[in-house]
Amino acid sequence: xxxxxxxxxxxxxxxxxxxxxxxxxxxxxxxxxxxxxxxxxxxxxxxxxxxxxxxxxxxxxxxxxxxxxxxxxxxxxxxxxxxxxxxxxxxxxxxxxxxxxxxxxxxxxxxxxxxxxxxxxxxxxxxxxxxxxxxxxxxxxxxxxxxxxxxxxxxxxxxxxxxxxxxxxxxxxxxxxxxxxxxxxxxxxxxxxxxxxxxxxxxxxxxxxxxxxxxxxxxxxxxxxxxxxxxxxxxxxxxxxxxxxxxxxxxxxxxxxxxxxxxx
Amino acid sequence: xxxxxxxxxxxxxxxxxxxxxxxxxxxxxxxxxxxxxxxxxxxxxxxxxxxxxxxxxxxxxxxxxxxxxxxxxxxxxxxxxxxxxxxxxxxxxxxxxxxxxxxxxxxxxxxxxxxxxxxxxxxxxxxxxxxxxxxxxxxxxxxxxxxxxxxxxxxxxxxxxxxxxxxxxxxxxxxxxxxxxxxxxxxxxxxxxxxxxxxxxxxxxxxxxxxxxxxxxxxxxxxxxxxxxxxxxxxxxxxxxxxxxxxxxxxxxxxxxxxxxxxxxxxxxxxxxxxxxxxxxxxxxxxxxxxxxxxxxxxxxxxxxxxxxxxxxxxxxxxxxxxxxxxxxxxxxxxxxxxxxxxxxxxxxxxxxxxxxx
Ligand SMILES: Nc1ncnc2c1ncn2[C@@H]1O[C@H](COP(=O)(O)OP(=O)(O)OP(=O)(O)O)[C@@H](O)[C@H]1O
Ligand SMILES: [Mg+2]
Numbered sequence: 001x002x003x004x005x006x007x008x009x010x011x012x013x014x015x016x017x018x019x020x021x022x023x024x025x026x027x028x029x030x031x032x033x034x035x036x037x038x039x040x041x042x043x044x045x046x047x048x049x050x051x052x053x054x055x056x057x058x059x060x061x062x063x064x065x066x067x068x069x070x071x072x073x074x075x076x077x078x079x080x081x082x083x084x085x086x087x088x089x090x091x092x093x094x095x096x097x098x099x100x101x102x103x104x105x106x107x108x109x110x111x112x113x114x115x116x117x118x119x120x121x122x123x124x125x126x127x128x129x130x131x132x133x134x135x136x137x138x139x140x141x142x143x144x145x146x147x148x149x150x151x152x153x154x155x156x157x158x159x160x161x162x163x164x165x166x167x168x169x170x171x172x173x174x175x176x177x178x179x180x181x182x183x184x185x186x187x188x189x190x191x192x193x194x195x196x197x198x199x200x201x202x203x204x205x206x207x208x209x210x211x212x213x214x215x216x217x218x219x220x221x222x223x224x225x226x227x228x229x230x231x232x233x234x235x236x237x238x239x240x241x242x243x244x245x246x247x248x249x250x251x252x253x254x255x256x257x258x259x260x261x262x263x264x
Numbered sequence: 265x266x267x268x269x270x271x272x273x274x275x276x277x278x279x280x281x282x283x284x285x286x287x288x289x290x291x292x293x294x295x296x297x298x299x300x301x302x303x304x305x306x307x308x309x310x311x312x313x314x315x316x317x318x319x320x321x322x323x324x325x326x327x328x329x330x331x332x333x334x335x336x337x338x339x340x341x342x343x344x345x346x347x348x349x350x351x352x353x354x355x356x357x358x359x360x361x362x363x364x365x366x367x368x369x370x371x372x373x374x375x376x377x378x379x380x381x382x383x384x385x386x387x388x389x390x391x392x393x394x395x396x397x398x399x400x401x402x403x404x405x406x407x408x409x410x411x412x413x414x415x416x417x418x419x420x421x422x423x424x425x426x427x428x429x430x431x432x433x434x435x436x437x438x439x440x441x442x443x444x445x446x447x448x449x450x451x452x453x454x455x456x457x458x459x460x461x462x463x464x465x466x467x468x469x470x471x472x473x474x475x476x477x478x479x480x481x482x483x484x485x486x487x488x489x490x491x492x493x494x495x496x497x498x499x500x501x502x503x504x505x506x507x508x509x510x511x512x513x514x515x516x517x518x519x520x521x522x523x524x525x526x527x528x529x530x531x532x533x534x535x536x537x538x539x540x541x542x543x544x545x546x547x548x549x550x551x552x553x554x555x556x557x558x559x560x561x562x563x564x565x566x567x568x569x570x571x572x573x574x575x576x577x578x579x580x581x582x583x584x585x586x587x588x589x590x591x592x593x594x595x596x597x598x599x600x601x602x603x604x605x606x607x608x609x610x611x612x613x614x615x616x617x618x619x620x621x622x
């Protein structure tokens with residue numbers, strides 16, 4: 001994929017001066033950055049830098065002590081995760097958080113929860129509008145299943161799937177929501193080279209075909225350099241760099257952070 | 265050999281989403297329904313209906329109710345007996361106050377009362393989980409038992425404190441009270457249970473069921489998808505209690521004929537929980553299997569030994585029963601949380617491949 005097939009648009013999400021601490025631990029310290037429409041933003045940094053915490057702040061799971069978040073220009077300070085979901089923010093987790101007792105298909109169907117509106121009374125009849133809604137959403141989920149090439153495991157309980165496939169199903173569940181902003185927390189962690197290549201391809205395709213904006217956390221620098229449009233680097237809860245992959249790679253402070261040069 | 269999926273291709277998602285996608289299963293179910301509705305009333309004895317089939321169906325409905333809450337939504341409850349009590353007492357209160365209202369409608373309203381009570385006692389689930397929630401629902405059980413015992417209004421201040429089913433008709437046939445025949449009561453129970461079981465199955469295979477299971481399996485991820493834990497859990501409590509309420513109403517009006525609060529004590533709560541665990545957490549079929557097992561086992565223990573010339577004292581029977589249930593529950597909880605329903609499924613999968621092992 002080349003740069004000119006997509007048009008990077010205006011700011012979709014802006015976090016401003018986010019400060020988050022747990023007791024004495026400062027997970028995030030005055031972090032500000034933007035995510036632009038249609039771009040792939042990588043968030044990198046050493047372990048414990050606050051990357052996952054940042055995603056948790058964005059989708060309303062953690063409430064920062066200071067700072068604001070503006071999604072599509074609408075500013076907010078605190079909100080519940082389901083509101084973020086309603087606004088079109090979906091995510092995957094660092095440690096897979098699938099619904100273990102359900103099949104692949106049901107997991108992905110659950111991702112479409114917000115697209116289904118019929119009341120439980122209609123559902124109890126499983127007829128008329130409720131059936132129509134179920135089938136329409138099933139059709140969409142089948143598209144996601146085809147896209148991720150997981151047709152064969154449609155009816156398999158996800159608990160029985162190997163790790164790499166579980167990660168893929170989790171991506172499917174997030175995609176089912178047709179998100180505007182997709183947050184991926186280490187989507188390739190623990191995968192072998194082939195699985196990583198598949199996952200990269202899916203991420204690029206999602207971005208390319210559906211124009212979904214993606215923010216991803218990744219430790220594999222090769223992957224980050226390959227697929228991201230822009231990189232934000234966190235270290236000890238602070239943002240230390242923000243720019244194109246090449247610029248960030250050349251940045252001295254980033255090199256220090258990764259080589260573990262002492263700070264104080 | 266004849267039980268095969270091969271060659272049966274689904275051509276639409278609707279066909280793939282039916283409850284019994286395999287043709288042979290559909291025939292089996294049709295045969296079962298025919299037997300249940302036509303065969304049984306023709307041949308079953310009064311004893312068979314009154315001691316086995318009617319309680320089996322009523323408890324199956326209560327087990328479905330608890331399974332929706334515990335098996336699907338993951339919220340433990342020991343208040344089942346209490347919610348059934350609300351159904352039983354409210355049916356009595358409503359039908360004695362409004363004798364002209366169709367008794368089936370009264371059942372629904374009594375179920376709604378139980379649903380409301382379930383909603384209220386579900387509120388603690390927003391803050392507490394597991395063991396502590398179980399204790400909170402236990403409090404519901406005792407509070408409700410106390411209320412229906414102490415507040416005379418619920419049993420029309422009758423000095424014995426007993427509620428007795430008055431005769432009520434449906435299409436000109438007496439279905440409740442001392443003159444209602446066992447066949448008629450059986451058929452009414454069967455119809456009600458069939459309808460509500462279907463609705464429960466529909467709920468659990470649609471959006472509502474998925475939201476319950478999502479909360480059960482991983483509540484954080486569920487929340488981030490847009491499921492609101494508060495609403496989802498309360499809905500499970502409400503619908504579950506509705507089912508238990510209707511079961512309680514049928515227990516008094518279509519089975520026992522009269523009852524006191526003891527009929528709905530903590531033992532019933534445990535009995536229904538045993539049914540759900542033995543039958544299979546998160547399975548509608550399992551609710552039936554579990555109810556059948558728990559109802560029929562004591563009857564077999566009473567009747568089988570004399571057939572072989574063994575004379576088991578009553579208390580020993582009771583002890584064997586308790587030991588059997590206890591060990592099965594431990595077995596299922598540790599080895600197979602999906603209970604008898606899962607064993608049935610495994611057997612079917614084996615049969616599908618038979619006679620080729622792979
Ligand atoms: N819920 C929490 N309670 C207490 N401390 C937390 C919590 N979540 C995160 N932290 C702390 O915040 C800091 C940042 O954690 P975070 O998980 O965001 O790091 P990360 O950059 O994602 O690291 P990794 O690469 O290991 O995933 C850590 O010191 C962590 O211990
Ligand atoms: Mg992390």
